[in-house]
Amino acid sequence: MRISVLGVGYVGLILSVSLADFGFEVTGIDIDNKKIDKLKRGKSVLHEDGLNKLLEKHVNKNLTFTTSYESVTSSDIIFLCVGTPQNKNGEANLNFLFSAADKIKAYLDRKEYKVIVIKSTVPVGTNRKIKELFSDYNIDVVSNPEFLREGIALQDFFNPKRIVLGFESLKNKRPIILMEEVYNYFKEKDVPFIITKWETAELIKYASNAFLATKISYVNELSKLADKVGADIKIISHSMGLDPRIGNKFLNAGIGYGGSCFPKDVRALIRQFEDNRVEPTLIKATDKVNEEQIIWFFNKIKEYFNNNINQKTFAVLGLAFKPNTDDLRESRGIKLIDLLLKEGAIVKGFDYVEKARENAINIYKSDKSEASYGYNLYILDNIYETVKDVDGIVITTEYNFNKEDWEKIKKLIKNKVVFDGRNTLDAGKIKKLGFEYYGVGR
């Protein structure tokens, strides 16, 4: 079977290498020349465990990369994995998707049967619109939302909890059989297959992400009360999580969720409610709590310095929105750096992932962040250099910083205070060393 994948970002690249590993002939297509040049040489453009190995194994064998759409002519299946970012009004921007769909038209024979699979996260009704675009072609459109998590993307791809497939009609068996063939590996592993109609499949993805975001906002809201009354949210979360009806995942209080999916998907879902005149009371609150959480934490830092952080120096530990990724989209670390810089602070930023550091430098170099602050920001590649002579440490990404040498940090730092925005540190140990410790709700 021949497969084309349009858009080789996080989702499309992981899909391309994985389908190649299943033995299919795969062509990854992207409009980004630089990305394609690197991939052609078998070099990864993302930081993901195992990705380099799979690229080495398959590139220029059964996996090729190109900027040309030509391969769609001979493909049985065309996956659309382009970005669906957020418009200013919160709705999903479908320009990349419709542009990609439009471009492939010229390469298709109207009579030859093909399946177009939409893997991008798209609002309800999008699969139907894509089908309308190809109404005079022999094409079926399938909704196949993706659930991988950055940082463990390959592990997630090969061990999915479910495969969701949405179709125009369940009476038409042809695309169903073809998709089951693509994912036969998972069929054999007894992964549940949800075979349903387009609208349900489209909504499953938003429902899942908004639910996880809501769980985070719930515990974050609670953390503010815990903070006020002297309770410990970490113990509360742990205790709640022991109840299997609640579960312990996505229940760590912190400075809020970020990343390429949760913030935009929550807002796109709100828009879908509003477009259909249904009030999204709970989901709106999820978004509001998330936006307020980082401000609340920032104010806590400011209060410590009597509301004047001008010329104070901070070590911000964590740039990416979560551990082991280079993705800075909606990262709370970057947001916090922006807030600190805006009030005149000097920031030394650090992340364990080299590409995350490079991406951070690029954001500020290209003035794409909320503002540009000249020389008040330094991105360093060594944690001990980062904490040297600072007025405070701020933890923004959920890494296990306990493994660092805090005796050494104690000697390097100017003012022994830690603001743990992810509640990752062993607070007792840190305090014993003579640090002042401020967590989230504890």
Ligand SMILES: NC(=O)c1ccc[n+]([C@@H]2O[C@H](COP(=O)([O-])OP(=O)(O)OC[C@H]3O[C@@H](n4cnc5c(N)ncnc54)[C@H](O)[C@@H]3O)[C@@H](O)[C@H]2O)c1
């Ligand atoms: N990143 C995740 O963890 C994740 C998880 C699940 C679902 N999703 C969803 O998957 C979709 C893709 O997300 P991503 O994070 O992989 O995005 P991304 O920005 O990393 O990658 C998108 C790629 O599409 C390319 N592109 C844009 N227009 C194109 C065109 N006309 N032809 C070919 N390529 C084109 C871009 O150059 C880019 O490389 C989004 O809808 C997202 O919400 C993402």
